[in-house]
Amino acid sequence: MLKWSKRRAHQFFYLALFSLFVLFSLLHNQSASRLHGGMQKEDSATRSSFPTYLTTNSSIHKSSRVLGDSEWAKACGSSRSYKRKLRRSTRYQQPRRNRQEKCDIFAGRWVYDTVSYPLYDEGGCPYMSDQLACTKHGRPDVEYQRMRWQPHGCNLKRWNGSDMLEKLRDKRLMFVGDSLNRGQWISMVCLLQSMLPSGKKSMSPNAPLTIFTAEEYNATVEFYWAPLIVESNSDDPVNHRLDYRIIRPNSLFKHASQWKNADILVFNSYLWWRSGPKIKLLWNADDEICEEADGLDAMALALETWADWISSSVNPLKQRVFFVTMSPTHLWSREWNPGTEGNCFKEKSPINIESYWGSGSDLSTMKMVDSILSKVDYRVTVLNITQLSEYRKDGHPSIYRKFWETFSPQQLENPASYADCIHWCLPGVPDVWNELLFNLL
Template structure:
């Protein structure tokens, strides 16, 4: 009679649970949305990084149990050549793989988040090709496909920008070890991923061919030798398995050109008794010399090599470089809003034509794969992706200054340039699939 029901306490507890459960759910949802908006990236390191090396769960290279399985749909996508040039930028709720505070390889001038850029909308876009899918970058796929290989980025600061993007995405799965550095501003660096024995290097070579850069103590112009490659990277070709070339912007500077031991002409050289010939033909010669040297040197030794040429990356100066608002846009251009024309189109055309000629030349040798990494148009549509004044930390902390230097050429990291490496990986993955089909 006076006994207490064994379910009475549970009933009260159940009532309280029903009362407060909605509030708890709302609270958790708010926290999740806050985390997603301000920190939409994966945790800096996976749990495998906390394990001893021998105990890490890594991709195996066993042929009997492939570490990466492709669905039938993915295999079809990779079997068909996709034109990544045409497409549009669409909203991406997931955001980039990394942020500016957890990756230690970003050049200071491109670390827009750390420098206080207030609008983060530029992080939430992805490139959607018209003819195919472009999957999210998968570091483990990259590690598998380039296991035991040496990848080299060779060129100007755009090559370095692309390299640092790749390293940051890979660092979400495994830490790169810096094993070599040399030169002013670390223009020659090398990293090693011990888990898959992958080496990634960057070679500063803004002309690809041999050149002497202008200096404060020497001539106020560059000197280029169009018929011989820069030996700093040319001498290492025997040890490189995949090379990504990138040039363009440095050819706009004043220069004197040489070929065959004599002066060929110059670009913007008032006061010098040389013929003005512009820079387009010399840039073409430089690309031709670089590709020809790679093909013939590797082909003569019977060595395989994969070669990419990244096309010209347009700048977006809408105002003066030293005033606020030089590249003020915060959203991508829509299709048809900005046309590829003028110098941007001309530079790209030269690169596409020379890569086409090099492909034909490479057919005489086995084991050579060449591809243009055509990023000009998709980059042209991203005026919001540059550091602008945030190439320096908190440039408006003390109010808007009359003059402030802007970078409307390079790309914030993370940001637009991550897409270049997405495409790079997809082409490599398609090559791998085609090779397996031919076996």
């Protein structure tokens, strides 16, 4: 009996000690939870519930306030040079291959295909843009519409509009970027719209966010104008031709609030960073003094903010994110035909030089973009259209498009002086970009 009582006493002692430990742990966790909750509550009072992601240069500026036109007009009364500089490199490495690829679908050649191409008729797409409708505006040749991309060592799954619509059922596909991304969006709309019966498809009026709806599939194909990714004075989809560009490198709230709920996002940003004078950096909405950076530094800052958003806001189990590499230009014919001084004007066939690379694709930018994308590797799929588009000097509108500006008699005498060697005719090269997207979804 005594032996049993001692054992019972020891058990009671250890039980009491264990109970005290559990009680202490619970009290500690509740205290920590209240402290954490208090910090979150305090944070939410100073910033929007949807985060604005910041670089190290701008960590003190947490306002999600969107600037109005009058504020942009008054911004950057004076400026100073931006101090941080990127390391310049002329060594190019091909962008990372996506892990799911069995072969590199971005390495290959263009072949002439009169059986399957074009994938749609230019005149049969009611949503075609006059900027891209080359046949409508007098282009006499049609061979550029009949080129198919053939990867080395494997075949692409052929485009199937019904399959694509099934992939998009109950989903939002959104293209985000500039006029080049808008061209890819129009291509996708034209590829799909013929599969839909009349009265079961619609297009919203042109706006920063323009939406094509496939009613029977409860699906939308959308385009959102954000040429510099972050908030800028160029965010108006019509009135964006300005003397200089201002960006808020740390402000993504305005744009991300539009795209955050899309199921499939296709981003593009490149051309706008290369043209014009230095870009002004407005770190704080109330700053009177801005910094000035060259296009590469400014683009890196914007993409770092974008990558922060991707890292913290994208659920890869529910959303797919694609980043389209730069779309090349063909401004100097001497690069593919030495001794000439033209551009893409009158070009009717692709470049047949294996791995051709012109000045329209900047190596330093490619390296910088790939470095940033490597930080969000599994959340973003790279749509590497650069090399395959480099071969297509024949694919641009040249003079065969609607121009809104008036040309001088001297320009009209020399059509190459105003030829558009930046955008792409439709049907054409952007259709293949969408075939690649179709294969990766």
